[in-house]
Amino acid sequence: xxxxxxxxxxxxxxxxxxxxxxxxxxxxxxxxxxxxxxxxxxxxxxxxxxxxxxxxxxxxxxxxxxxxxxxxxxxxxxxxxxxxxxxxxxxxxxxxxxxxxxxxxxxxxxxxxxxxxxxxxxxxxxxxxxxxxxxxxxxxxxxxxxxxxxxxxxxxxxxxxxxxxxxxxxxxxxxxxxxxxxxxxxxxxxxxxxxxxxxxxxxxxxxxxxxxxxxxxxxxxxxxxxxxxxxxxxxxxxxxxxxxxxxxxxxxxxxxxxxxxxxxxxxxxx
Ligand code: MN
Numbered sequence: 253x254x255x256x257x258x259x260x261x262x263x264x265x266x267x268x269x270x271x272x273x274x275x276x277x278x279x280x281x282x283x284x285x286x287x288x289x290x291x292x293x294x295x296x297x298x299x300x301x302x303x304x305x306x307x308x309x310x311x312x313x314x315x316x317x318x319x320x321x322x323x324x325x326x327x328x329x330x331x332x333x334x335x336x337x338x339x340x341x342x343x344x345x346x347x348x349x350x351x352x353x354x355x356x357x358x359x360x361x362x363x364x365x366x367x368x369x370x371x372x373x374x375x376x377x378x379x380x381x382x383x384x385x386x387x388x389x390x391x392x393x394x395x396x397x398x399x400x401x402x403x404x405x406x407x408x409x410x411x412x413x414x415x416x417x418x419x420x421x422x423x424x425x426x427x428x429x430x431x432x433x434x435x436x437x438x439x440x441x442x443x444x445x446x447x448x449x450x451x452x453x454x455x456x457x458x459x460x461x462x463x464x465x466x467x468x469x470x471x472x473x474x475x476x477x478x479x480x481x482x483x484x485x486x487x488x489x490x491x492x493x494x495x496x497x498x499x500x501x502x503x504x505x506x507x508x509x510x511x512x513x514x515x516x517x518x519x520x521x522x
């Protein structure tokens with residue numbers, strides 16, 4: 253008799269859980285999926301995760317997303333796992349509120365609000381990387397501005413804002429774990445390609461996955477080189493002028509496919 257009761261209880265609990273998973277959660281849009289993304293986009297998103305680990309931008313943490321090709325109100329991003337382990341099967345669809353459309357029990361990154369709120373604020377953005385890119389960290393905590401010192405990082409010209417979570421939330425665990433914090437970060441990014449996060453990392457945005465990967469890689473390299481140049485030059489460094497940066501960025505824009513093809517092939521070959 254007891255066994256039957258327990259079985260009934262367990263069956264009831266399972267049914268309730270199923271209903272809870274199927275039922276709309278408060279504040280979460282549960283409209284139908286925008287449909288499967290283009291296979292190329294999905295392949296590139298997986299590759300971007302692996303490339304950024306290969307290039308020292310991501311480690312066990314950080315995430316990459318792409319706006320859905322069928323619906324600008326949706327984006328694609330892996331469930332909460334280390335970037336190096338991401339496969340196409342791990343990619344979830346999100347609304348701009350950063351809630352998954354159909355998580356089916358899979359967990360999401362705590363800082364997914366970075367992505368939804370930037371896609372909301374920046375219609376031009378089609379891909380986003382959040383990293384703890386190690387060489388940029390000193391520039392987020394010292395007041396030393398990150399500036400382009402060679403042609404590869406010309407996109408940094410015009411200023412790299414630093415977002416301080418303390419100004420937005422006081423003492424916190426440093427994570428962008430709410431829509432309000434995501435909005436605050438998106439506001440600090442403004443129209444720029446990169447924003448630093450004080451004591452945490454950076455966010456890069458782009459119009460494509462190859463572009464945002466390029467920007468993430470060369471933001472990290474520029475930060476490393478700039479710290480070396482400041483040390484070597486006793487503080488004196490000649491940076492690209494705004495005119496040089498504009499010309500260099502325009503020239504390099506036409507060659508983004510070259511490193512992307514290389515990086516992608518290497519990431520697939522391992
Ligand atoms: Mn983070």
